[in-house]
Amino acid sequence: MRLLQKMTDFLEDRLELPTLWRGFTDRNLPRGIGWLQTLGSATLFLLLVQTATGILLAFYYVPSPEHAFHSVSLIETQLPLGWLIRGIHKWAASLVVLLVVLHLLRVLYMGAFKYPRELTWVVGVLLLLVVLAFGFTGYLLPWDQRGYWATVVGTHIASFAPALGPYVMETLRGQPDVGVRTLGRFYAFHTLFLPALLFLLVAVHVAMVVKQGIAPWPAKKFASVRREEYWKLYQHFKEGGRPFYVSMAKDAVVALGLLLLVFFLAWKLGAPIGEEADPTSATFVPRPEWYFLFLFELLWWFPGQWIPVATFWIPAFLILLLLFLPWLDRSIHRSPLRRPLTTGLTSAFVLAAIFLTYKGASAPTPPAAATAVRARLEQQALSPLAQKGRGVYEEQGCAACHSIAGAGSAAGPDLTKIARRRDADWLARFITAPEKVTPGAEMPAYDGLTKEELNSLVAYLQTLR
Amino acid sequence: MSERSDPGAAEPSRRGLFRNLVNGIGAAIVTALAVPLAGFFVLPAFKRSKTVWKEVGRLDDFVAGEIKLVPLRPLERREWPEDWGTEAAWVYRKGERDFVVYDLHCTHVGCPVNWSPQAKRFFSPCHGGVFDADGRVLSGPPPRPLDRYETKIEKGVLYAGAVYRGDRRLGRAVS
Numbered sequence: 001m002r003l004l005q006k007m008t009d010f011l012e013d014r015l016e017l018p019t020l021w022r023g024f025t026d027r028n029l030p031r032g033i034g035w036l037q038t039l040g041s042a043t044l045f046l047l048l049v050q051t052a053t054g055i056l057l058a059f060y061y062v063p064s065p066e067h068a069f070h071s072v073s074l075i076e077t078q079l080p081l082g083w084l085i086r087g088i089h090k091w092a093a094s095l096v097v098l099l100v101v102l103h104l105l106r107v108l109y110m111g112a113f114k115y116p117r118e119l120t121w122v123v124g125v126l127l128l129l130v131v132l133a134f135g136f137t138g139y140l141l142p143w144d145q146r147g148y149w150a151t152v153v154g155t156h157i158a159s160f161a162p163a164l165g166p167y168v169m170e171t172l173r174g175q176p177d178v179g180v181r182t183l184g185r186f187y188a189f190h191t192l193f194l195p196a197l198l199f200l201l202v203a204v205h206v207a208m209v210v211k212q213g214i215a216p217w218p219a220k221k222f223a224s225v226r227r228e229e230y231w232k233l234y235q236h237f238k239e240g241g242r243p244f245y246v247s248m249a250k251d252a253v254v255a256l257g258l259l260l261l262v263f264f265l266a267w268k269l270g271a272p273i274g275e276e277a278d279p280t281s282a283t284f285v286p287r288p289e290w291y292f293l294f295l296f297e298l299l300w301w302f303p304g305q306w307i308p309v310a311t312f313w314i315p316a317f318l319i320l321l322l323l324f325l326p327w328l329d330r331s332i333h334r335s336p337l338r339r340p341l342t343t344g345l346t347s348a349f350v351l352a353a354i355f356l357t358y359k360g361a362s363a364p365t366p367p368a369a370a371t372a373v374r375a376r377l378e379q380q381a382l383s384p385l386a387q388k389g390r391g392v393y394e395e396q397g398c399a400a401c402h403s404i405a406g407a408g409s410a411a412g413p414d415l416t417k418i419a420r421r422r423d424a425d426w427l428a429r430f431i432t433a434p435e436k437v438t439p440g441a442e443m444p445a446y447d448g449l450t451k452e453e454l455n456s457l458v459a460y461l462q463t464l465r
Numbered sequence: 466m467s468e469r470s471d472p473g474a475a476e477p478s479r480r481g482l483f484r485n486l487v488n489g490i491g492a493a494i495v496t497a498l499a500v501p502l503a504g505f506f507v508l509p510a511f512k513r514s515k516t517v518w519k520e521v522g523r524l525d526d527f528v529a530g531e532i533k534l535v536p537l538r539p540l541e542r543r544e545w546p547e548d549w550g551t552e553a554a555w556v557y558r559k560g561e562r563d564f565v566v567y568d569l570h571c572t573h574v575g576c577p578v579n580w581s582p583q584a585k586r587f588f589s590p591c592h593g594g595v596f597d598a599d600g601r602v603l604s605g606p607p608p609r610p611l612d613r614y615e616t617k618i619e620k621g622v623l624y625a626g627a628v629y630r631g632d633r634r635l636g637r638a639v640s
Binding site for chain 1: 478499506507509510511514534536545546549551552553555569570573574576577578579580581583584586587588589590591592593595597603605606607608628
């Protein structure tokens with residue numbers, strides 16, 4: 001104990017560190033700060049976990065198309081504890097995105113972005129973008145099929161930016177297609193540039209929170225506050241509060257809980273590696289990581305010339321909306337109940353994002369499908385004609401757009417119960433000339449089928465009820 | 466002497482001078498570094514070497530009227546990485562010496578299209594894009610026909626060059 005005291009005195013004498021630390025932990029927080037306010041510190045905690053595991057992964061990872069996949073396989077299967085470190089890195093990455101979004105929503109609903117915290121909010125939005133950039137660049141690094149094709153699609157989407165689109169795409173890729181230079185720059189972004197930017201922004205973000213104090217609950221006197229009265233009221237409120245270390249206990253509990261959760265996910269589900277990236281495969285089905293699914297789904301709504309709406313204008317609009325929120329919602333009201341427009345719009349956006357993510361996640365398994373469809377329907381007894389029709393269904397690639405019992409694609413109508421809605425005659429007419437039966441129908445005409453093929457296909461569809 | 470005891474009197478111009486000097490030098494340093502750094506980031510992405518022709522295959526390898534997936538073998542080896550980065554393309558032999566080589570990627574968001582010989586259509590697995598044998602959009606969201614490689618035939622061998630956008634005049638097929 002004497003030694004500890006001496007060391008404390010040494011630091012106090014030279015740098016006043018103990019005083020600074022006590023000033024940090026002993027300062028009063030306003031009343032009503034609870035579990036919801038742990039989201040920010042929880043995000044920071046996971047970012048530190050990502051930093052630690054990421055640095056260790058970089059010890060063994062080789063960022064070259066010839067070696068990347070094998071070095072990741074080595075980490076996963078050969079190196080002691082490699083599976084654990086990789087598992088933690090993967091699952092904490094997903095949780096960071098989730099927590100950043102929850103943190104943002106908490107601040108948004110509670111009006112905590114209002115005076116004097118407008119800049120803290122802006123830096124927070126930039127941090128959200130940095131976290132998403134981490135996810136996007138990190139996905140490619142294992143150089144497996146999933147990451148490779150997600151990057152082909154993700155960078156292709158950038159080519160729809162107005163005027164400079166193709167240049168943006170090639171700048172991101174470092175070359176016309178996704179290859180060695182893409183991996184190089186994604187690696188450098190993921191491990192050097194983004195971490196530097198991240199911790200710069202985190203330092204500013206946290207410094208501002210410490211300097212200005214945490215935002216009070218937007219209730220009672222703080223439901224609506226005039227700018228001139230704010231500091232007096234906040235000071236008064238703080239004096240009735242509790243010291244920071246009391247709430248830090250909550251932060252610590254949440255951090256520990258998250259760590260256990262991440263350990264559990266890494267242990268139970270792990271981070272499976274797929275097949276090595278293969279730019280020549282024509283059968284792979286690209287899908288993004290879950291937090292980009294809403295964008296991927298959004299593409300269904302904007303075909304042809306409207307593509308840039310989904311790939312550029314909506315994302316750009318949302319980002320600008322978030323960045324400038326403090327100057328758009330300028331009322332003195334902080335309570336979500338007194339700001340129906342902000343609260344309503346936010347909730348609408350959240351519901352839309354959840355809906356799109358759900359649609360994307362529950363989309364039917366696409367047509368490697370021929371086999372999947374067969375497997376699912378094998379049990380059913382079909383007449384010889386209908387069986388032949390099922391063959392036609394598979395051969396003609398119907399499953400590329402339609403789904404039956406969850407196998408296929410969501411491009412066209414689900415046919416699982418089609419016989420309940422359409423009779424044989426209608427089906428036959430529609431298949432051969434969709435445009436004539438339903439003007440504006442998207443389905444390409446299948447007028448090249450033989451009469452026998454058509455009859456059997458219709459017979460098969462008639463069994464689906 | 467009075468100037469020295471009163472720093473405010475004569476100093477402002479000198480202070481202003483030094484402040485401007487520091488700002489000016491700082492700006493020069495930042496620019497001198499930022500321009501080459503930004504250039505090094507962006508320019509390599511657009512450095513075009515001359516078109517490297519890729520061998521697609523002998524003409525006899527292709528049956529008239531059929532479409533198949535073929536890996537492309539570059540005639541010149543790359544410096545690095547040598548062992549990675551094969552491309553593949555869909556080759557359509559329309560006639561005796563009439564070939565079309567399609568880029569593998571859907572023109573919507575770049576998913577790999579797959580040719581179904583029975584349906585005689587290209588299908589994209591992402592958002593339901595469908596193309597016909599001529600690369601025209603039959604259905605779904607793709608904004609333009611399949612991209613193509615320029616081709617040439619020499620001594621009975623088919624070669625593919627640079628990728629270009631499929632003829633816009635092909636347009637969207639109307640049924």
